[in-house]
Amino acid sequence: MSIKLNKSITQVHWQPLTALLEPAGAKQQALTGFDDEFVDIVDYIIRITHRIWEQKNVGLCYRYYSEICPVFTLGGYSECVEQVVQNTLKTIAAFPDRSLIGENVIWKEEADGTYYSSHLITSIMTNTGNSDFGLATNKTGRVTTIADCVCFENKIIKEWLVRDNSFLISQLGLDLIDAAIHFSALTPNDTFNEWYNSEYNRVLAAKHRTELSFTESSWTTESFVHAWAQTLFNQKQFSTLTQFYHVAAAHQWPGGRQSTGLAQISGTLIQWLAQCPDAKMTIDHIGVTGFDDDTIDIAIRWSVAGTFNPHIDRLSSLKGNRFFVLGCTHMRVKNQKIIKEVTVFDEISLYANMIRESGHSLPLLAQGV
Amino acid sequence: MFNQLIALYTEGDLAQLSSRILHSTAWKQHDFTAYGSMQINKLWLKSLEQFGFLQVTKQQEIQGDNFSALYIELSKESTSNNENVSITFFFEHNNEHIKRLHCIVDTLALAKLLQQEPSVLIDALPTPDPLLLSQFDHQLHPKSYHATPNDVCDLPNSISETVNQWWNIWQEKQLASFKNIYSDSAKIQIAGFGSHEGFKQLRDFQLKVHNRMNRSYCQLENICVDKAESSLAVKWHIDGDYIDNGKIKRIRVPVISVLTIENKHIVEEQLQIDWLALYKQYDLSYPFV
Known part of the structure; x- marks a missing residue:
């Protein structure tokens, strides 16, 4: 392993909430320009998230987000702190008891003086108000989110946000394609469209035939992650799963895809990639922190682009559409093998973007299919 | 931790077990995963309402370093027959807190113990987590790898x-x-x-x-x-x-x-x-x- 465990930086896994909210230790990172109360970047992320979401101090976004803060999601783009405040308030109104349980924060100190954090969150929330999903269902659901943030001088200055919305809506009793049809009616702004187009073209140009590999002795996080993307997603060589995953690895993918072991993981990847058989993947950011003495945590932000080959009858009219995904993955790696993976992206927005772009009007489930 | 798990079902001791639960603890029971104290507490209370307060008639502890397991059989104090319900817990812990716990209840035995039709008990169980099972090649090919x-x-x-x-x-x-x-x-x-x-x-x-x-x-x-x-x-x-x-x-x-x-x-x-x-x-x- 190329990463040593830095035991002085806050690690979330075994910490009670009270200890996380009142850190007792001394400051462990320079954190230039950050409030003195924060001892490290993990502490900063955990506490500001708690204050904004669980204590409902939505206005603290003004303190912890920069005036101009691009926030990228597959469902839309927002650019300023005012939009962050408004979107936060709308979500809390629709899901007033939303809890944000911090599962992990994987961080990186960048060369330009910023900190990059990748925050894995589990939320429990009851849908008592109307939302972009539709009318209130009064049902409680769980959802996994990964928020990747660039932090500088006490503020988040850029964010990529992915949420497993397809898993959430299935608990709320909503149909995935119906939700995507509703979402497709929302009109994204011009900046989103520019970003979507440029990202799609960038990812599609990835050189997918170059062979990337590593040996046990030359193993680095970067070589491993790039080989994972190239070999599995770009070249579809699924028998090589054994080079990347432990034979009993736990694998969580959106919509409730839970796999254990190589056969099931292989099935999940094949089924998912079959809907975009020419998929190209790029690795857009890698962060790594130690978990324990022989285990590391890796955070990856990635993109996939290609051509849609629907396997859901209701989406058959979208065949040939542009397929683009913004995704994040947290993996726990022991002895150079993934033992646990959580991958998050928004399947509703994925389909909604294609429906909107196609210009087709798809019927809702209740209208008959 | 074994005693605290048992005390939940025998005495309804939520406080002791709660002290072992983190904000990020996941408790899976009846294929539903409860996260955080509010959801986990609700699951415990529902179990107590269903089970009543039972006595332990058999227990087996498996004490591992990071993962442990507990098997218990519970029956009613007043009952004259041999009906009981068994529960198995498998959990990740650090000897202080439980991080993830999977609890499997023999619900068919529970229905018998409670003299309920299975359909009545099924209705009372929490809605299981959504699960999307991908199709895969189940064959044990000579060159494929399967965990042992x-x-x-x-x-x-x-x-x-x-x-x-x-x-x-x-x-x-x-x-x-x-x-x-x-x-x-x-x-x-x-x-x-x-x-x-x-x-x-x-x-x-x-x-x-x-x-x-x-x-x-x-x-x-x-x-x-x-x-x-x-x-x-x-x-x-x-x-x-x-x-x-x-x-x-x-x-x-x-x-x-x-x-x-x-x-x-x-x-x-x-x-x-x-x-x-x-x-x-x-x-x-x-x-x-």
């Missing part, structure tokens, strides 16, 4: 061979191994099917389970071995195509097996499955086997 017990944990030499043969019974359907590794007088408890002496009922059960499903595949998840090195708990599941009234349903059956081994022979086994949660998850017809 030694891949999942460092088994002590004294039990390694027995445990690997036990897994072959399920993964490779090697029925001849029953004779090699089970004591003639082994005490075997199969969820929903009661307790038996010897392996014959378990062998019949294994055959029925695999024959009831097409393309069945067994996958190990985790193993914890007791410090005394004679007992262990295995968390695993079976995937397969279940044909229900002519309709093919891809299903997953979560299982926890607790094994006690003496002189390379299994002398006791508890095979735990939450049958009613399974019926609820996949809307299956009763009974499964």
Whole structure:
């Protein structure tokens, strides 16, 4: 392993909430320009998230987000702190008891003086108000989110946000394609469209035939992650799963895809990639922190682009559409093998973007299919 | 932690067990995962309402370093018959807090204990987590890799061979191994099917389970071995195509097996499955086997 465990930086896994909210230790990172109360970047992320979401101090976004803060999601783009405040308030109104349980924060100190954090969150929330999903269902659901943030001088200055919305809506009793049809009616702004187009073209140009590999002795996080993307997603060589995953690895993918072991993981990847058989993947950011003495945590932000080959009858009219995904993955790696993976992206927005772009009007489930 | 888990079901002691729960603890029961104290507390209270306050008639502890397991049988104090309900817990911990816990209740036995129709109890169970099972190649190709017990944990030499043969019974359907590794007088408890002496009922059960499903595949998840090195708990599941009234349903059956081994022979086994949660998850017809 190329990463040593830095035991002085806050690690979330075994910490009670009270200890996380009142850190007792001394400051462990320079954190230039950050409030003195924060001892490290993990502490900063955990506490500001708690204050904004669980204590409902939505206005603290003004303190912890920069005036101009691009926030990228597959469902839309927002650019300023005012939009962050408004979107936060709308979500809390629709899901007033939303809890944000911090599962992990994987961080990186960048060369330009910023900190990059990748925050894995589990939320429990009851849908008592109307939302972009539709009318209130009064049902409680769980959802996994990964928020990747660039932090500088006490503020988040850029964010990529992915949420497993397809898993959430299935608990709320909503149909995935119906939700995507509703979402497709929302009109994204011009900046989103520019970003979507440029990202799609960038990812599609990835050189997918170059062979990337590593040996046990030359193993680095970067070589491993790039080989994972190239070999599995770009070249579809699924028998090589054994080079990347432990034979009993736990694998969580959106919509409730839970796999254990190589056969099931292989099935999940094949089924998912079959809907975009020419998929190209790029690795857009890698962060790594130690978990324990022989285990590391890796955070990856990635993109996939290609051509849609629907396997859901209701989406058959979208065949040939542009397929683009913004995704994040947290993996726990022991002895150079993934033992646990959580991958998050928004399947509703994925389909909604294609429906909107196609210009087709798809019927809702209740209208008959 | 074992005492605190037991005290929940016998005394309703929420406070002690709550002190072991983190903000990020996940408690899976009836195939529903509760996160955080509010959801977990609600699950406990629902269990207490269903079970009542019971007494422990049997318990087995598997104390591992990071993962431990507990098997308990509970019955009513006042009852004159032998009805009881068993619960198996498999959990990740650091000796101070529980991070993730999977609890499997023998709900068929619970229905009998409560003298309820299974359909009544099914309605009362929480809605299981959404699960999207991908199709995969279930075959054991010569060059493909499938987890064996030694891949999942460092088994002590004294039990390694027995445990690997036990897994072959399920993964490779090697029925001849029953004779090699089970004591003639082994005490075997199969969820929903009661307790038996010897392996014959378990062998019949294994055959029925695999024959009831097409393309069945067994996958190990985790193993914890007791410090005394004679007992262990295995968390695993079976995937397969279940044909229900002519309709093919891809299903997953979560299982926890607790094994006690003496002189390379299994002398006791508890095979735990939450049958009613399974019926609820996949809307299956009763009974499964």
